[in-house]
Amino acid sequence: MGDAIKGRGSTGYLPGRYEVSISQPIDDGWHDGRAENDEEIVEPLPRTQVREERARSIISRNQSPDIPFSQSVNPYRGCEHGCSYCFARPSHAYLNLSPGLDFETKLSAKVNAAEQLRRExxxxxxxxxxxxxxxxxxxxxxxxxxxxxxxxxxxxxxETRHPVSLITKNALIERDLDLLAPMARQQLVRVFFSVTSLDNRLAAKLEPRASAPHSRIRAIRRLHEQGVPVGVMVAPVIPWVNDHELEAVLQAARDAGADSAGYVLLRLPWEVAPLFRDWLQTHVPDRAEHVLSTVKQMRGGREYDAAFGKRMRGEGAYAELLARRFALALKRCGYPQRDRHAGLDCSRFVPPRPPSPQAELF
Known part of the structure; x- marks a missing residue:
């Protein structure tokens, strides 16, 4: 699609699968790419735009056997982190926006999210x-x-003593320790950090606006010291790109206080596949074909298999080797042998009072 853009994971505006028309620049011969002063024209970097959205509902529900929760809340649409492999990129196609640059530059903030959550x-x-x-x-x-x-x-x-789990790539979560620490004492919260690589240069290419790896490890330590249960997710594991770091990431997180861990294999649904192929050609062209070949070996000859039980871990020799490495690393690093999502207490919940003009009179 184009050259690497500083601070962005995508290199262009890949059309979504629901687009009815596609625009494409064509050189008509009147412009040779230079200004009147004979200097090259430099295209401005795409800026982040945020629009306000009023959500009609806020709690999403699922019945997937692959994930350990049935309810989720998303305060934003799109993500400025710009992770090149993000499985959520195709969701922007439903908004008639590009899963490429639009996903990380044209964002929506659900300004009534807290109000809607209270209501639900x-x-x-x-x-x-x-x-x-x-x-x-x-x-x-x-x-x-x-x-x-x-x-x-x-x-x-x-306020309602409702259990919650979070997964993030941003050390900004430390800002809310005044809320998280008291919730942790009531077994109401667990936090997970996604750490894809400990290599700053690689992380800057994979997830350009997420916190640096050392900042995430430091945040794990800070949350642990404040009594917040914290774990690490090596997600995604990308063959021949970051797979060799699996054990190192698990050890660094454990040393910082992580008490649970997991991993997810690279997923390439819908528009994510061409976007990530472009990322490979842009940043690691020498390994691009080898990476995709290995992915296909774990996905039944395709770039993606959405079947439950397979989409997170894959299948075949490479996937089995990865699972064995992960299990051995957990034992060697001293991670507790328990469900990483266990321990949240649902018995403390106190429903909020329904909003009413006369609520404060009684």
Missing amino acids: LAKPGYKVSPIALGINTDAYQPIERKWRITRQLLEVLA
């Missing part, structure tokens, strides 16, 4: 189960520093 938790038929906060896109992506929607959601969950 107050429903008489609501059944408590842990809410995963920020799954489709990172709840602590850079725009959270200004919009603070994730913090507002945490304030509602803390």
Whole structure:
């Protein structure tokens, strides 16, 4: 699609699969790429744009056997981290936006998220189960520093004593330790950090606006010291790109206080496949074909297999070797032998009062 763009994971505006028309620049011969002063024209870097959105509902539910939660809340659409491999990129196609650059530059902030969450938790038929906060896109992506929607959601969950889990690539989560630490003492929260690589240069190419690897490891230590249960996810594992770091990431996280760990194999659904092929050709062209060949070996000859039980771990010799390496590393690093999502207490929940103009009169 194009050359690498500083601070972005995509190199262009890949059309979504629902686009009815596609525009393409064509040289008509009138412009030779130079300005009047004979200097090359430099295209401006794409800037992040955030629009306000009022959500009609906020809790999403699923019945997938591959993930350990049935409820999730996403405060934003799109993600400024710009991870080149993000499985959520295709969701921007539903908005008639590009899963490429639009996904990381044209974002939506659900400004009424906390208000809507309070309303849904107050429903008489609501059944408590842990809410995963920020799954489709990172709840602590850079725009959270200004919009603070994730913090507002945490304030509602803390007030109602509702259990929550978070997964993030951003050390910004340390800002909310004043909420997380008291919730942890009531067994209401678990935090996971996604650490793809310990190599700063590689991480800057894979996930350009996420916190640097050493910042995430430091944040693990800080949360652990404050009593917040914290784990690490090596996600995704990419053959011949970061797979050799699996044991090193697990050891670094364990040394910092992580008490649980997991991993997810690279997933390439829908528009993610061409976007990641382009990333490989841009950043590691010498290994691009080898990476994709290995991925296909684990996906039944295809770039992606969405079947439950296979999409997260793959199958075949390479996938089995990866699983054995992970199990041995857990034992060698001294991770506790328990479910990494266990321990959240659903019995403390206190439903919020339904919003009412006369609520404060009684």
